[in-house]
Amino acid sequence: MSLPILSSEGSLASYLQEIKRFPILSADEEFMLAKRYKEHGDSEAAHKLVTSHLRLVAKIAMGYRGYGLPITDLISEGNVGIMQAVKKFDPDKGFRLATYAMWWIRAQIQEYVLHSWSLVKIGTTAAQKKLFFNLKKLKNQLKSIDDENLSPENVREIATKLNVKEAEVLEMDNRLFSKDQSLNSPISHEKEAEWQDIIVDDKETQDIKYENQNELNYRKNLFNKAMNVLNSREKEIIKSRKLNDKPLKLEELSKKYNISRERVRQIEERAIEKLQKEILSKN
Numbered sequence: 001m002s003l004p005i006l007s008s009e010g011s012l013a014s015y016l017q018e019i020k021r022f023p024i025l026s027a028d029e030e031f032m033l034a035k036r037y038k039e040h041g042d043s044e045a046a047h048k049l050v051t052s053h054l055r056l057v058a059k060i061a062m063g064y065r066g067y068g069l070p071i072t073d074l075i076s077e078g079n080v081g082i083m084q085a086v087k088k089f090d091p092d093k094g095f096r097l098a099t100y101a102m103w104w105i106r107a108q109i110q111e112y113v114l115h116s117w118s119l120v121k122i123g124t125t126a127a128q129k130k131l132f133f134n135l136k137k138l139k140n141q142l143k144s145i146d147d148e149n150l151s152p153e154n155v156r157e158i159a160t161k162l163n164v165k166e167a168e169v170l171e172m173d174n175r176l177f178s179k180d181q182s183l184n185s186p187i188s189h190e191k192e193a194e195w196q197d198i199i200v201d202d203k204e205t206q207d208i209k210y211e212n213q214n215e216l217n218y219r220k221n222l223f224n225k226a227m228n229v230l231n232s233r234e235k236e237i238i239k240s241r242k243l244n245d246k247p248l249k250l251e252e253l254s255k256k257y258n259i260s261r262e263r264v265r266q267i268e269e270r271a272i273e274k275l276q277k278e279i280l281s282k283n
Contacts, residue, residue, distance in 0.1 A: 003054070022051040025049075030049065033045040046086050049089075050079075054082070057078035074113075078105045080108050081101070085101035085105070113132075139154075142157065142158075227275070241268055250264045
């Protein structure tokens with residue numbers, strides 16, 4: 001499958017302009033193309049599915065720019081992710097390709113980032129990987145992203161939240177932010193425009209709208225299916241307490257079912273636990 005060429009940082013601006021030429025697909029267009037590829041192996045259909053999501057790949061890849069790796073490599077890895085997503089996408093599941101593809105794109109990019117940073121030198125536990133990909137966000141929350149050094153209090157807080165040693169937080173901070181870059185960095189010394197100016201346009205906003213709506217629909221479907229694990233009384237209590245525009249009080253439900261308010265609360269808590277367990281098992 002041939003995609004627009006992305007060979008160097010210098011060609012990034014032209015690449016980002018070029019991928020804007022590919023049209024965004026409507027839900028019906030996407031469904032028919034996905035069916036053609038899944039049932040008939042139509043390579044042209046697959047190509048249209050991939051190219052219509054290249055802006056999404058670039059947007060996600062830009063979010064990993066702070067790790068000091070070439071943005072061209074990040075986008076190229078993300079493009080591998082969207083191709084994998086198209087191969088495995090099932091249009092009959094009821095959600096859009098963008099929702100499904102985001103996991104594949106991020107997974108491919110994260111695998112590349114982890115490999116490039118040689119995390120084996122500092123460990124590859126789940127907690128350390130979580131630290132690697134969440135430190136910048138936590139620093140933002142603590143208002144210390146522009147500080148040269150983390151305060152001891154911030155180090156302790158981050159280490160506690162992510163279940164790692166304070167020394168690991170400091171080491172990761174030194175590695176990541178010694179060469180941090182931003183979407184707000186200029187494209188070149190001669191131009192005032194920033195990278196984010198190139199990839200943000202009305203069509204991308206439409207992409208995001210599709211993503212958000214499909215994610216919402218996916219979560220709704222997941223929740224509705226999970227409700228099937230509840231018995232009839234549990235369903236009614238959850239609907240009355242959590243889903244109604246005007247939720248009923250415990251006292252009202254206790255009278256309806258002729259049980260104590262405490263018993264209603266216990267049934268509600270048990271039902272929520274069952275729903276959470278069922279939803280997590282499907283994610």
